[in-house]
Amino acid sequence: MPELPDVEGFRTVLAEHAAGRQVERVEVADAGVLRDVSAQHLQRSLRGRRFADPERHGKWLIARTDGPALLMHFGMTGQLHWAEAGTGRHRHDRVVFTLPDGELRFRDQRKLQGMTLAQRPADIDRVLGDIGPDALRVGQRDFAAALGTGRQAVKAALLDQSVIAGLGNLLTDEILWHACVNPRRPVRQLEPADRDRLYGQLRQVLREAIPARQVPAQAGWLTAAREADDAGCPRCGTPLEKDRVGGRSTVWCPCCQSVEPGPCCQPG
DNA sequence: TCAGTTGTTTATAT
DNA sequence: AATATAAACAACTG
Numbered sequence: 001m002p003e004l005p006d007v008e009g010f011r012t013v014l015a016e017h018a019a020g021r022q023v024e025r026v027e028v029a030d031a032g033v034l035r036d037v038s039a040q041h042l043q044r045s046l047r048g049r050r051f052a053d054p055e056r057h058g059k060w061l062i063a064r065t066d067g068p069a070l071l072m073h074f075g076m077t078g079q080l081h082w083a084e085a086g087t088g089r090h091r092h093d094r095v096v097f098t099l100p101d102g103e104l105r106f107r108d109q110r111k112l113q114g115m116t117l118a119q120r121p122a123d124i125d126r127v128l129g130d131i132g133p134d135a136l137r138v139g140q141r142d143f144a145a146a147l148g149t150g151r152q153a154v155k156a157a158l159l160d161q162s163v164i165a166g167l168g169n170l171l172t173d174e175i176l177w178h179a180c181v182n183p184r185r186p187v188r189q190l191e192p193a194d195r196d197r198l199y200g201q202l203r204q205v206l207r208e209a210i211p212a213r214q215v216p217a218q219a220g221w222l223t224a225a226r227e228a229d230d231a232g233c234p235r236c237g238t239p240l241e242k243d244r245v246g247g248r249s250t251v252w253c254p255c256c257q258s259v260e261p262g263p264c265c266q267p268g
Numbered sequence: 269t270c271a272g273t274t275g276t277t278t279a280t281a282t
Numbered sequence: 283a284a285t286a287t288a289a290a291c292a293a294c295t296g
Contacts, residue, residue, distance in 0.1 A: 074275085076273070076276095077273090077275095112275060161276080168274050168275070249273080
């Protein structure tokens, strides 16, 4: 479910199958995913248009064409699938773009977000709104500065798309755990060394998650342990703590991620 | 039956 | 002003 690595995977689907190709047909099976555009307008605007190389900013997928740009946000349940034409549709395929070699299917169970059109580049900025630098492209100094110096919990800051764009609940917990930083720690208390460690682990976690096209529940990662009832920390075995932080379900190791640097903390 | 959900926005409260 | 919490969106799972 879509955070930066998932959306990066959808961007790859577009780049491999749609870039340079012409839209033959647009089917809207459920207009509930259309935002500020009618099914008819979407169809008329995109039919016959050619996709350019797709871009991503945070969790937004930006599909420019030789006409308007198609902007997609996947919410909690959206996906982008490539399939041969005529193969069985999924009940949650809401919009289908027919291309010469197959179909691009926007699948979304819950319809919490969706797609819209941007006629001009300035409209893209307006739709994306007050969004921060992309988590994959932000530099170390900008990252450290973006976290700020307020009383806000570091987890809330990392999740805030206007601070850094692309991090979701799973990624944020994974990065904090790898960097041995307590999710409730106010950003004002983060030393430069803490910010450096967070940045380094942000890079490392993304580097491993992007090829997997999701936050992988792989051995030695927090994500693999977070679902179990009585899970222990993959690093030190201490029973994991679970509570709400920044309004989201949060899992952390009370030993590695104690407010003072943990006795068993081995970042990485 | 009802709480919970990997996202975002808006309203309300502190 | 800044920060925190809850609800709403929608549809499913356990």
